[in-house]
Amino acid sequence: MDRRDFAKQAMLFGVGAQVTFEDTKAQAQIPVDDTVYEEPPKKLPVRKVDVVIAGGGTAGVFAALAAARTGAKTMLIESKGYCGGVAVEGGTAIHSFYNLWKAFENCEKRQVVQGIPSEFMDRLTGMGGASGYPETETGFNYDSVCTNVDTEMYKLLAFTMLEEAGVFVAVNTLLSSAIVDNGRIKGVITESRSGREAVMAKSFIDCTGYGDLSARAGAPFSEPNDYASCNSFGMANADIGDYYRFLKSHGSAGQICRDTRTDEEDRFFRMGAEKLDIPGLTDEAKKIGMSMVTTTVHDNYLMYIKCNYKVPGSVLNRDDAAKAEIEIRKRMGKAVELYRKHVPGFENAFIARTSPSFCIRRGRCIECDYDISNEEIRDATHFDDDIYSYSFHDMGWGQHVKDGGSYGMPYRAICVTGIENLYAAGMLVTSDHKAHMSTRNTVSCMAMGQAAGTAAALCAKQNVGSRELSYVDLRLSLEKANVYFAF
Ligand SMILES: Cc1cc2nc3c(=O)[nH]c(=O)nc-3n(C[C@H](O)[C@H](O)[C@H](O)COP(=O)(O)OP(=O)(O)OC[C@H]3O[C@@H](n4cnc5c(N)ncnc54)[C@H](O)[C@@H]3O)c2cc1C
Incomplete structure (x- = not known):
């Protein structure tokens, strides 16, 4: 399975104090009329x-x-x-x-x-x-190191x-x-x-x-x-060791990179769910474009949870983008609910960081x-x-x-x-x-x-x-x- 296929299966879990996820009515629209305003010229410093x-x-x-x-x-x-x-x-x-x-025989590390x-x-x-440049343990044919921040x-x-x-x-x-x-x-x-x-x-x-x-x-x-937009959020109060055990118990722990600064088994820099199939979680995660790959440099914090959303219309259009911002925030709330409900060790997880606006790959x-x-x-x-x-x-x-x-x-x-x-x-x-x-x-x-x-x-x-x-x-x-x- 390549990364794209994997991403289709992906899901994440999130926080958000008791968020209720329900459809909200469409954002009010005020159209421009047919008048114009001519700006007077101005001297600038x-x-x-x-x-x-x-x-x-x-x-x-x-x-x-x-x-x-x-x-x-x-x-x-x-x-x-x-x-x-x-x-x-x-x-x-x-x-x-x-x-x-790491993915090629006799290939020099550079x-x-x-x-x-x-x-x-x-x-x-x-x-x-x-994290520096620690070597990945699995998924090394995708990237042989995992640098995260x-x-x-x-x-x-x-x-x-x-x-x-x-x-x-x-x-x-x-x-x-x-x-x-x-x-x-x-x-x-x-x-x-x-x-x-x-x-x-x-x-x-x-x-x-x-x-x-x-x-x-x-x-x-x-x-x-040609890409989905996304607001990747940070989730705190989330035990990454528990996350690993959860994925492992389902035979789904992949893209592993361990924290090399310590001998402790359950400290990681990166992990991702592979072929996870849990009704109520996998299917719901798919619906909100949630990716289950994450990285961290802390014990109880997942640095990035992604909820992808392909913006209909144009990401350069202010009003199309505003609708996407609303939809993505709803997805983030849902993501947290899923994590809290399904993943042991995440019962009290919460959103600790979001980006000021969604990101797009171009x-x-x-x-x-x-x-x-x-x-x-x-x-x-x-x-x-x-x-x-x-x-x-x-x-x-x-x-x-x-x-x-x-x-x-x-x-x-x-x-x-x-x-x-x-x-x-x-x-x-x-x-x-x-x-x-x-x-x-x-x-x-x-x-x-x-x-x-x-x-x-x-x-x-x-x-x-x-x-x-x-x-x-x-x-x-x-x-x-x-x-x-x-x-
Ligand atoms: C959701 C997502 C996930 C990704 N995942 C990965 C990953 O895992 N690994 C990886 O290596 N890459 C990943 N990428 C790709 C990579 O992160 C980006 O392509 C790269 O960071 C883009 O860098 P940039 O400098 O072109 O744009 P940006 O980092 O977005 O910088 C543009 C800056 O310009 C500012 N700006 C914009 N317009 C104006 C303006 N008019 N006036 C003043 N300032 C302005 C913005 O505020 C911003 O700070 C991901 C991208 C996205 C969107």
Whole structure:
């Protein structure tokens, strides 16, 4: 059974004080009428920097760190009150710093992603906020290691490192539009409680996940709507040892990764239910898209419970998205009820953390000069303009990178089509769904962020556009910053 099939069987358990799950009436709608209001022009205060990064999520944090460390005056614009993005809101495990060596005979174990992402993860692990890179015991042909994080310590470390690097971090600040002149972005407009502001810069990076900056700048994009949305919540008062015994008693304990910091048998970093079939639980979990795979770095806390929901309409449409938020919250309540009812050790479990809004594996797909294909990924292709190497593929067994090797992400794949000084980094690139099942994963987004941040800073320093930047200069800078280039 591959991971997709497994996911179909999946379920989770949750909390929520006595939540009653029942259909609620449809949300009230107030349509727009046929009048328009013309906004008067307004003079805005101006700020000038070298590099602007829109979106302080998974990729954006690493883009900002790289740009600032390369010497650029860097501003990071993030709409929420913290940085980290989907890495602290959606994912189960951080896939993956390593190649899939355990799944292939005579395959050398290699840490394929190094550089700032690895520095970050090592530091987080040292703080007790991540698992490091322990080997998986079962399910190793999916990922041979399990790196997972404490979401709150991740957010704290992101702020700490951005501060140390001298990045100007504007949180609670929305990027609302772009000032474009003849295929070049001159500045962006932000909105916050302090009002609207114009930020002028030489280089820009779109790390918004949804591609807001690229779209506002007039770059071409598509909207594939090819994934479910999800709000992954944290569940506390949930004994993971009991969970393991429960799954084991049903012959369903899979994707096991044990906590190597202790000799105790029942401490885990990751586990998932496989082929679980309990009437009233499995079937109900399916109905709410609940996945039974989870990770933790604590004894009594499951870091991520996912309830998937495919948004009808468009995830870019405010009103469609609002309906989805309501539906997903209902599903989360139901998830908790199921856990409390069916899983021993979870009787008093409760929801301890949710994300401010649902996450999606992509909103807009931004067109770039090159679009890596799934064949290139699976064939372990490297390019003349590689900016990092990566190995993980989320499609399940049989779809992995050849022989446990790695592929390279080409520089051209982050240069936004038609705009001279704009990079895109994160889940918003790569149009082919299967190829995206690799490039969108967290560690790939982190590495892409570092590459884009370095390139943007070099462009600003040399006063050149992204297509004029010397690849040799970029490569030397990335190597100096410990980026690993595998062949
Ligand atoms: C439910 C789910 C589960 C996943 N599970 C896994 C997993 O187990 N393992 C794995 O490796 N990967 C997983 N992924 C994939 C991976 O986590 C994401 O693809 C990746 O984190 C995306 O990173 P990003 O930087 O592109 O986007 P994000 O991390 O979403 O960052 C975008 C940031 O931009 C900000 N932003 C957006 N618009 C604006 C704006 N206009 N102005 C200012 N700020 C803005 C957002 O607030 C956010 O912080 C999962 C994804 C999802 C959605």
